[in-house]
Amino acid sequence: MTAATTGTVKAGRARTEATGSGRKAGGRTNWVATVILLIGAVYCVLPVVWIVIASTKTNSELFSTAPFAPSFHGGFFSNLRALFAYDHGIFIRWAVNSVIYAVGGAALSTIICGCAGYALGKYRFSGSVWLFRLIVAAVLLPQIMLAIPQFLLLAKLGMTNNYAAVILPQLVSPFAIYLCKIYAEASVSDQLLEAARVDGASEWRMFASIGARLMMPALVTVFLLQFIGIWNNFLLPFVMLNRDQLFPLTEGLYGLLIITGGQAAQYTIVIVGVLVSIVPLAAVFLLLQRYWRVDLVSGGVKA
Amino acid sequence: MRTNLMRGTAALTLAATALAMTACGSSSSSSKAGAASGGHGKVTLTFVNWDGGMQAAVDQWNQANPDIQVQLSKPSGTGYTLYNKLITNNAAGTNPDVTEVEYQALPALIANKVIVPIDQYVGDISADFDKSSLAQVQFEGKTYGVPQNVCPMVFFYRKDIFDSLGLKPPTTWDEYAADAATVHAKNPKQYIGNFSAVDSGWFAGLAQQAGANWWTTSGTTWNVAIDDAPTQKVANYWSGLIDKGLVSPEPNWSPQWSTDMNSGNIIGWVSAQWAPNQFPSVAKDTAGKWVAAPLPAWTAGDPTVGIWGGETEAVTANSKHPAEAAKFVKWLNSSTEGVKTLIQQVAAFPASLSNQSQDALKTPPPFMSDQQDYNTLIAQAAKNVRTFQVWGPNANVTFDAYSNDFAAALQNKTPLSAALTQMQQATVADLKKRGFSVTG
Amino acid sequence: MKAHRRRHTLLPQVLLIPAVVLFLLFTVAPGAYAIYLSFMKQKAGGGLFGTDNPTTVFAGLENYRAAFGDAEFWHSIGRMLLVAVIGVPATIGFSTLFALCLDAKRTRLVGFSRLAIFLPYAVPGVVATLLWGFMYLPATSPIGGNTINYFGSHTVFFAVANVAVWGVLGFNMVVIYTSLRGLPRELFQAAELDGASELQIALRIKLPLLAPTLTLVTVFSLIGALQLFNEPTTLKPVTNAISSTWVPLMRVYTDAFVDNDIYRGAAASFLLIVLTVAATVAANTVLRLTARRSER
Numbered sequence A: 001m002t003a004a005t006t007g008t009v010k011a012g013r014a015r016t017e018a019t020g021s022g023r024k025a026g027g028r029t030n031w032v033a034t035v036i037l038l039i040g041a042v043y044c045v046l047p048v049v050w051i052v053i054a055s056t057k058t059n060s061e062l063f064s065t066a067p068f069a070p071s072f073h074g075g076f077f078s079n080l081r082a083l084f085a086y087d088h089g090i091f092i093r094w095a096v097n098s099v100i101y102a103v104g105g106a107a108l109s110t111i112i113c114g115c116a117g118y119a120l121g122k123y124r125f126s127g128s129v130w131l132f133r134l135i136v137a138a139v140l141l142p143q144i145m146l147a148i149p150q151f152l153l154l155a156k157l158g159m160t161n162n163y164a165a166v167i168l169p170q171l172v173s174p175f176a177i178y179l180c181k182i183y184a185e186a187s188v189s190d191q192l193l194e195a196a197r198v199d200g201a202s203e204w205r206m207f208a209s210i211g212a213r214l215m216m217p218a219l220v221t222v223f224l225l226q227f228i229g230i231w232n233n234f235l236l237p238f239v240m241l242n243r244d245q246l247f248p249l250t251e252g253l254y255g256l257l258i259i260t261g262g263q264a265a266q267y268t269i270v271i272v273g274v275l276v277s278i279v280p281l282a283a284v285f286l287l288l289q290r291y292w293r294v295d296l297v298s299g300g301v302k303a
Numbered sequence B: 001m002r003t004n005l006m007r008g009t010a011a012l013t014l015a016a017t018a019l020a021m022t023a024c025g026s027s028s029s030s031s032k033a034g035a036a037s038g039g040h041g042k043v044t045l046t047f048v049n050w051d052g053g054m055q056a057a058v059d060q061w062n063q064a065n066p067d068i069q070v071q072l073s074k075p076s077g078t079g080y081t082l083y084n085k086l087i088t089n090n091a092a093g094t095n096p097d098v099t100e101v102e103y104q105a106l107p108a109l110i111a112n113k114v115i116v117p118i119d120q121y122v123g124d125i126s127a128d129f130d131k132s133s134l135a136q137v138q139f140e141g142k143t144y145g146v147p148q149n150v151c152p153m154v155f156f157y158r159k160d161i162f163d164s165l166g167l168k169p170p171t172t173w174d175e176y177a178a179d180a181a182t183v184h185a186k187n188p189k190q191y192i193g194n195f196s197a198v199d200s201g202w203f204a205g206l207a208q209q210a211g212a213n214w215w216t217t218s219g220t221t222w223n224v225a226i227d228d229a230p231t232q233k234v235a236n237y238w239s240g241l242i243d244k245g246l247v248s249p250e251p252n253w254s255p256q257w258s259t260d261m262n263s264g265n266i267i268g269w270v271s272a273q274w275a276p277n278q279f280p281s282v283a284k285d286t287a288g289k290w291v292a293a294p295l296p297a298w299t300a301g302d303p304t305v306g307i308w309g310g311e312t313e314a315v316t317a318n319s320k321h322p323a324e325a326a327k328f329v330k331w332l333n334s335s336t337e338g339v340k341t342l343i344q345q346v347a348a349f350p351a352s353l354s355n356q357s358q359d360a361l362k363t364p365p366p367f368m369s370d371q372q373d374y375n376t377l378i379a380q381a382a383k384n385v386r387t388f389q390v391w392g393p394n395a396n397v398t399f400d401a402y403s404n405d406f407a408a409a410l411q412n413k414t415p416l417s418a419a420l421t422q423m424q425q426a427t428v429a430d431l432k433k434r435g436f437s438v439t440g
Numbered sequence C: 001m002k003a004h005r006r007r008h009t010l011l012p013q014v015l016l017i018p019a020v021v022l023f024l025l026f027t028v029a030p031g032a033y034a035i036y037l038s039f040m041k042q043k044a045g046g047g048l049f050g051t052d053n054p055t056t057v058f059a060g061l062e063n064y065r066a067a068f069g070d071a072e073f074w075h076s077i078g079r080m081l082l083v084a085v086i087g088v089p090a091t092i093g094f095s096t097l098f099a100l101c102l103d104a105k106r107t108r109l110v111g112f113s114r115l116a117i118f119l120p121y122a123v124p125g126v127v128a129t130l131l132w133g134f135m136y137l138p139a140t141s142p143i144g145g146n147t148i149n150y151f152g153s154h155t156v157f158f159a160v161a162n163v164a165v166w167g168v169l170g171f172n173m174v175v176i177y178t179s180l181r182g183l184p185r186e187l188f189q190a191a192e193l194d195g196a197s198e199l200q201i202a203l204r205i206k207l208p209l210l211a212p213t214l215t216l217v218t219v220f221s222l223i224g225a226l227q228l229f230n231e232p233t234t235l236k237p238v239t240n241a242i243s244s245t246w247v248p249l250m251r252v253y254t255d256a257f258v259d260n261d262i263y264r265g266a267a268a269s270f271l272l273i274v275l276t277v278a279a280t281v282a283a284n285t286v287l288r289l290t291a292r293r294s295e296r
Helices: A011-018 A031-054 A059-064 A075-085 A090-122 A128-140 A143-156 A163-170 A174-187 A190-198 A203-232 A235-240 A249-257 A267-287 B002-024 B032-036 B054-064 B080-092 B103-111 B131-137 B159-164 B173-186 B200-210 B229-243 B255-263 B275-286 B322-334 B336-345 B374-383 B395-412 B416-433 C011-038 C062-068 C071-103 C110-122 C125-136 C155-181 C185-193 C198-226 C230-238 C248-258 C262-295
Strands: B043-048 B068-073 B098-102 B153-158 B215-218 B221-224 B268-272 B290-294 B311-315 B437-439 C040-043 C055-058
Touching: A031 A267, A031 C071, A031 C110, A031 C125, A031 C155, A059 A267, A059 B255, A059 B275, A075 A090, A075 A267, A090 A128, A090 A163, A090 A174, A090 A203, A090 A249, A090 A267, A090 C011, A128 A174, A128 C011, A128 C198, A128 C262, A143 A163, A143 A235, A143 B080, A143 C011, A143 C248, A143 C262, A163 A203, A163 A235, A163 C011, A174 A203, A190 A203, A203 A249, A203 A267, A203 C011, A235 A249, A249 A267, A249 C125, A267 C110, A267 C125, B043 B322, B054 B068, B054 B322, B054 B336, B068 B322, B080 B098, B080 B103, B080 B395, B080 C248, B098 B103, B098 B322, B103 B131, B103 B311, B103 B395, B153 B159, B153 B200, B153 B275, B153 B374, B173 B229, B200 B229, B200 B268, B200 B395, B221 B416, B229 B416, B255 B275, B268 B275, B275 B290, B290 B374, B311 B322, B322 B336, B395 B416, B395 C248, B416 B437, C011 C040, C011 C262, C040 C262, C062 C262, C071 C110, C071 C155, C071 C198, C071 C248, C110 C155, C125 C155, C125 C230, C155 C198, C155 C230, C185 C198, C230 C248, C248 C262
Parallel strands: B043 B068, B043 B098, B221 B437
Antiparallel strands: B098 B311, B153 B268, B153 B290, B215 B221, C040 C055
16 A cells, blocks of 8 residues: 555665555564563563463462462363253353343444444535434443433333343444444545436445445444444443343353352352353454454544 | 333343344253242152252152152352342342251341241141250241251361370360460471361351350341350450460361371361261361361360351242142251151251151261261260351351451451451441441 | 535435434433432331331432432542552553554564454453452452562552453454554654664654554543442452442442442432533543643
């Protein structure tokens, strides 16, 4: 992308620069930057490494052996078995629920916010600016403030305690609409739309065939953001659901952790459960790494 | 009127969105009512309970009662997390038919109309329970549950370490304090026990033993006396131990406490009947080293103890089958078969008097297999249980104040008696705010 | 923009219908309902448990007075601000540093570091806090919990801020990095030809160009700090240093879910929003005034 603009630079040099940051180029390693990043990486990975190690321990090893010393006494597999055997394998049900909430919610949310973002980004009509501001201002509302009245209103309609009760309130995200708007402004060029208009394309066709297509990379990013947001959400399912068959992973694992009254926390099951629930997310990250581009200002989806 | 209009439009749009939702494959749950009204004579009850082993009892019931099937569901939070959810969900009508309730929370659920009296379904249960158990479930002449268990407080100690230090289990609180000093002097890392600021029920049990009466009623007026003299005595006693650093300030069940229980840094636990059920997940490898002894007394020879925990099953106002639900509750907590399963699978000590002599009780819980007479000790303690006259309808507020004010006192090293005063004030203010008639 | 009015179309309005309807139903309506609730209260009826005809009555400003006059409410705001003062600069500073390092030339192991730093974003807040809880407690601490008391009366603020920073560092890094990648490369090359070092390019060229992004990231981080809840809530059971009203949203939660008083909870959260909006407006005005002054 930058190669074309570096014409004035000497040829040999230009090739280096063309790779972007030039990090793939030869030459001396930038040790300072490398070490800083590695320190950051260690800081971020440390607790996750701890989970991996802790998952190999039995309950008593957990509280009696050194934190970073893994155990090879079959603890990992017995923990795993205990996790999947717990309450007739309800963990699998929670995982499936989490997938339903996160994939379903994120997909619908991306479509809804994408439509709204395109409308707000590419059209001006009376009230559009005002509407955009109102929606964005809603990021200031804490979820806790809304969760209870959301529950009470849904309860009046007899609509709590099901999948919809968890998904519906999360479909409109002010942040997602904000991103979709700036992405629409940046990636769908006015000239292209104008040319299509001249060719006699309907507004709807322009949206469906040009807008949606050009916004696609940005929409994938929004999908991922919403996916993570819903996957990690704890409070809303906590308020809305009271059947363990409907719980997502966060709520299920939290339930195992809570420790009043008659039952002790099941630390080993929770730890291995956390590990199992992080793995698919980490995989999604790896696979879709190139879509993790969140430009808050210009909305550009550049390489 | 305005709300009706809003409800109407909201319903419409929601219905439309819900229609769209089915596309993503989330066929929403079959509602409880729907499931229940499936067969003509067949009823399905939902039952929320977090006790390990409860499924066995439910399975047994289901086998014997094909027409009244019970579905067990574990809540995502226990204790007050669950109760407050029941209170919130009551309006939505989504509560289960039967729920576990600890005794101290029953009045709050009654005050919020979450549960209903079951006298008409279970009849007179007073012959099978002692006064202190009945006092936990009967209010103003109505019965709101069948008591499941009695949880007298007892003292658990590491016999191996006590022996090596030449100590015997303390029989009085004075001895406990002296032993605490001995233990800590020999090894500054070792403690005889901990003071837990997260377990208000634990402190309440200790106060009951000392003669406290946090809530009393006269007519429809509540009298609150959380900072009464006996409770002050208990608070000051523990303040003394904490000031000298003779007990650990770590909360029960924290990873820190669990580690200390494993490593032998904490060698005693002021706990209750159900502790053997907890030990395996706290300190499994120490099995055989813990021995239960009567709780230390304030005056030598006084067998009085308080309770920590204890539960009943209650029928909710949302239940469409209260008669069947009450039948299940009565079976679970007072029939020979039901109680036998509770003893064997949940390690309960039954409140039902006729079941306190069951053969199943001759076998101690697995963790205490070296102490054959464990349940004899519990039975003895159960006879000498002293409770408050009644738990307040806002015990949740009291308990939350406990966990905040006592934790702050431990953190800032201030006297516990001041925290007690704050608890008293918070409780009274809340009752007044809610419009109860209150003195104290 | 000028082109869009040429043809009359209802498409934008149609595209907005689902979002607007859902926004009204799940944000505006609950918000309005919460405000309504904040002016009400439950009044016990007759009988020992107040169950004979309990009523919901108009409370006027009572709930607001209760929150306003409660020293603990202001303390909770103070604690939240303290965590923000520690956490927000750390988040912005380190995520900018990491983004600049990623963007620097000849940095090695970029792919690994980038993924590693981003990984915590995949860990739910509740779980992240549990992990750090184990990291902090002396018994299980691999990071010196034996000598450092992470739950001391002062250190607890750092302990909480650290968990929050850990969770959002990677996300902010990606945001800033994306914006760095969008900057015109020619600028850096020209500077390099003039003999500027990598560090000088980062500080003198890249950083100023990042200003709009950094401003937005800071705003979002501040909003995040206001909504601090998961971390202290999950740490509460393991330490005496955190109360159930430690930060404002924990108080809202305690009012609603522990003390079973949604009316007070609603009042406290509405009061918080009013304070937030007031602070935002004030900050905006100050910024605008100083900007105008410096232009002169």
